[in-house]
Amino acid sequence: MNLILRPVAAEFSKILTTRMWWILALVLFGYIALIAGGLSALFGGLQNGSISPDAVNTGGGADLSTLGTLPPLIYSFAASVGYVFPVLLGALATTGEFRHQTLTPTFLATPKRGRVLGAKTIALFAMGAALGVVGLAASVGIGALVFSGFGIDPLLADGETWGLIGRTVLAMAIWAVIGVGLGVLVPSQVASIVIVLAFTQFIEPLLRFASTFTQITADIGKFLPGAASDALVGESFFTLASPGGALLTSWQGGLVLLAYGLLATVAGYFISWKRDVT
């Protein structure tokens, strides 16, 4: 048991003895709090009439009042917007080992390299879940507060809300595993960060949007990691904003997302992790 527990404890220690985890947690909280707070105030104001619908440009799209139940939508921002943070944490944890040449002392202490990568995956899964809790503290905490202010039921007594919260934590945990996988696939830290930002902020949203144009591409588009994540969580602003987009079921989405993380990690193990450390 020590054979895996010790490396896992060491991986936690690596993350917690540098500043990156709490910087990311802080920015995640602020970012989600801003979006969740702002949009819940906007929608809350629209719903109770304190903001006139005429004052808002809805882009000719769906009437805001039909966007489903508001609170789960706002709460889901923790994952649908915040998922880039666990990916970054995972990618930095892995690429940092290459960049700072800490693979040398790591592999000297634990020569079984697969064990080290497994330990890192487990530790980052837990750290991703923790980031999920931070993101939810912002989206649910701030969102529910604002909804209550507008006299809208924040649905905190609803079992479905808590289901969403649990699935969000799981999604964020898996995203951190995807980050580890990306980090071993692309050990260059700069390249990894650029890929994370470009893919999550630009390429994937574009692909998901474009895939909704035909039925065939939509069937492929629902397997994109972001779409799989939204399917797992069950609510997302993005899926509501592109009504043509198809989604997997929740458990399918979770499995697809996990497959991305594990496949990338296993491929990365052979591409970079097993290589000579020079």
Add this chain to the structure above:
Amino acid sequence: MPIGAVIEFTNITKKFGQVTAVNDLSFAVEPGRVTGFLGPNGAGKTTTLRMLLGLVAPTSGTATFGGLRYRDLPQPLNTVGAALEAASFHPGRTAAHHLGVYTTAAGLPRTRVAEVLHTVGLAEHATQRVGGYSLGMRQRLGLAYSLLGDPGVLVLDEPINGLDPEGIKWIRGFLSSMAAEGRTVLVSSHLLSEVQQSVDDVIIIAKGELVHSGPLSSLDTNIAPQVIVDSPNRDALVTALTEAGLAFTSGRTGLIVAVPDPGRVGHIAFTAGVELNVLHRQKAGLEDSFLALVEGGESL
């Protein structure tokens, strides 16, 4: 007291693509002695040590500690302590946290962190981020890492690089005391003079091949000694030596004659009636033997 194991390299070879970095190297490193692993930069020292530690996979051959490969050691840090290049740290982590991570990974008691930091003289910098460390302090931290498991074998790659004179003196005493306790100590360097005072045995490689191994004293006799001679009337001496058919070159302190026997040079001067004010035999230094071996290796 930890007992050192024998390090054994058997026909170890490493090729990077077409380039052979290490070629069919075989030698053993005995416990209770400090062994210098010498060769110019690029000779393959670091690659050889990394193969020994399981960080680089050999193309062929094996390297073992008491018969076991590094990755097969049940508790590697308790058996072998290694310090490689001085840059294997996350700059944002403190020295104590850096060591703490690997103490956890190896299941060693946490008290070892403070103990080894004290041993290498970094106790008062334990909570400082490594990014602010000088090269010498990083070297000491690398050494501290190698000592975490109180291992019977120490493998140190260029441990003297970047140390100040006080640090150099300290590490020489440290290496000798580790060997005196019965540990196996393998220290690489590209300068013989750096380790000359502390090593008992030397292993010299050049271009990835073994060119010499044996006790330090075995380097002594490798080059023929020369005679240094000078005269107040150097022109007359030059004429006398030329007439006697001896090859010589001009040095700073006189003429350097390529014969081992000062008597013969003295006799030539005496018969030519040249007054001498310098006449002695000069043994080539160990460094000269080392350089000759290494350059000889390069011409292979």
